Amino acid sequence: MKLFSKLYLPIILSAAFFLNACTKDEAVTVDPTAQLIKLTEGYATGAATKVLVYTESSVINTGYTRFYLQLKDSASGADVTQAQVMLMPMMDMGTMKHSAPVENPVSEKATDGLFQAASVFIMSSMGGSWTMTFTVRRPESGKRGSLAIPVTVTDPAKATVKSFTAADDGQKYFIALIEPAQPRIGINDFEIGVYRKATMMSFPADSALNFTIEPEMPTMGHGSPNNVNPTHAQLGHFKGKVNFTMTGFWRVHLDALHGTAVADTTQYFDIEF
């Protein structure tokens, strides 16, 4: 019986699934927002556009946060797939204001009906209030308008954004952990976004640094073999591989250099799974 269930059950089940899938596939069109959370919606007044704001989680933490915008014409209700979208986060701390790193949609064309952007919230709402302003420009009409929404940003259990002032050039850098978002045993993608604080309002992506990583289990004092240091891919994103030999609490140490000049050796990301 066991052999039967081991061999035949999966076959029968997969056959059933396959048949089932065949019949359903034609009817279903994938909703691009199905896996997303709608944060809010509103009108970009002046652009005659309704903006629906989606995120991957209902809780927005400090760190790298993706925004997905669905645009609709406020008159016709039709999907808008061609637009220039810009993000401007602003932290009002009462005595001062500052912005944060952003990644505007790379194209004016929507992908699957969505404009994808991101922002790196570099502090939580404990220190003030965050406002995110989405500016939409419709190329066909040239109309331009904005939607500003308040955003509540909390600190996650393990920080995913770090900053340091480089020892060699005196500049302040922000580093956001992007991957692994779903850490597991084995080889994980390691991706960070690196931004330099040019002014209080400008945090351009930086590709001049290079990094070495070293994972460690602080409780045990051991690391893991065959990690791949992140190298610059594009737009300040650095990609490498981090290996976790077991579940638990890991600390990935990060050393930043300009060539051979040491910028910083104190940063790390804690990852627990």
Next chain:
Amino acid sequence: MSRAGSKPFPVKKIILLIGTCIGPLMLFAQQSLPANPFTDSTRFIELREVHLQARTASPQQRLVNFYRGNASFTLEDIMARLPEVSFQRRGPYGMEPSIRGYTGGQINVLIDGMRIYGACTDKMDPPTIYIEPLNLDHVQVQTGQNGFLHGSSIGGSVLLKMAEPKHDEEGNLHASVSSGYSSASKGWYESARLHFGTGRWSFLANGTYRKNQDYRAGGGETIPFSAMEKANYGFSAKYRLNENLSVKADFLGDDGWNIGYPALPMDVGYAAARIGSLSIQSEKPKQGWTNWNAKLYANRVQHYMDDTHRPNVPMHMDMPGLSKTYGAFAEGMRQTGQRHSLRLRADVSSTFLTASMTMYPPNEVPMFMLTWPDHRKMQSGLGAAWTFDADSNWRFQANARVDFITHRLTSTDGKEEVAVLGYDTDGRNDLLSNLSLSATRKLLARSAVFMNIAYAERIPTGSELYGFYLFNAQDGYDYIGKADLLRESSFQAETGIKGIVGNVQRVRVSYQLTGFASYLDNYITGIVEPDLSAMTIGANGVKSYQNLPWALQAGGEASLSGALHKQWQAVVTIRYTYARDDQGDPLPFIPPLKSMLSLRYQPGRFSAQAEWEAASRQERYAIRAGEDETPGFMLLHLRCGYSFPVSTSRIGLQAGVENVFDTFYHEHLDWGNIPRQGRNVYIQLNLSF
């Protein structure tokens, strides 16, 4: 991990219950089965057996029969007295057999021809633990050119044959119970055996229960974490289809609780093995295929390591392991004319192994990893031994074996871990070939010289391929596997002389002298990986299994056994092995020169025996494997027995003193230099009818 985890079965209670119920029934009992050795002590080889090098059992079997007379002996005690065998010892229980210094994946240990793989990553559970002398029919240690007939191996095979029900038309019931006590471990031994045959059916049931406390070493020190408790129980039923053919069903269970391993950082909390088989076998030799049998089998071993009794554990951890094997084989022999005979064995087996570790740091999430990434090994092989009697003086034999073995990783986590180490995760396929040629020349009337050469290969073990940070307490390193290890192979040569001298009735001496040498290619051993960080807290670093270019192993054994007027028997064995690697360093776990002399006097119902055991200092030790020099030692054991009939039953009483001088010692293959048992007084009572 749920996969290793069906609930521990309350076997202990059931055994106690059964014992209480049927114990009294067996009070008048007779020892039906093999052999009170005190009554059949003069089993001398016959010329035929000397001549038949293919069936080398005889000189060795004589030793086994000689020593199994000590009813308090475990299988390990018996085997350790064979000159070819020594044991790696991590605790008083679960010692790992080694043939001429070959161990682990270099040898096969088969129970009734079945493959059983330990579920413990620390090798706490070699299959030999499942056999008690009570359920043992015989043990055969095959070396040299015969060593790979049952499975590709470079070091030989330990073949354990379980006792089976004997055909009995009369409907007789035979039963025996034994009870014993050993002082050094304050240990109790209880066993019962029941045999019943009627018509075409015959049945055999047996059970053994052992419980030892921490034992006392020579000089008086108590060795912590050396206690153990276990139950072993078997049942087999045989049905005779006709005069030549019978079918048989066997079940063997073994449960251990809180078994201490003083040389390791963890003990066993619970371990369980369930071994079942169905066979069909020929009962009597006849024309055509003789002595053939075919078997279907399955076994499952679960193993839970435990550190909750240990002090100063930096972090509690669970380490469960699971091994599941199923397989089938058929073997038989065919005589062609007067001069040729052919023995064949075909077998297939499939083994699944997994083991994991979960650590529980305070205030943090548990840390989990697979220590054996889940994998399945499929093996199919064919072995053949062809014997040709050229004339009355010469015999030639050729043995060959091929095995096709595949390994596949079966889980995502497992594959990921192997990928982390930088290896391909598609698994591997290996074709192994083994070949040997031998010649035997009769000398004088009852002696023969033999010479054989062989080429053999073995597949790396699960730990050697996929082990993931397995801590080795002997050298203090974490070991990782190498999925693309090359197969270890060996060119070996063996030569010797054996025979009988003397008068059949009065004084008779049988002897065997063997010399052997092997050149190992791609010898597998642990090599330090300086760039990797150890997982285990306090470990010295990480080693990975690697192939050394070559290693050499050579040595010799001699045994002499004699009888005088049937009342006196003497057995002497001596052995030595030399081994080095390509750098000239000694290989680890190689026993030093060791000799054993046993003298038995048996005028009638009474018997007395003295055993003298001596090992020289081992100066050739492997520093990189964590070994150090082991001092030599000498031991004396004294034993006596008395057995007498009471109406239809028989009562046997055995008592003795082991390590009479309370010597403080350990053997070279003992991990952690943990001293062995000191003076031990034992007594055992056996009732049978």
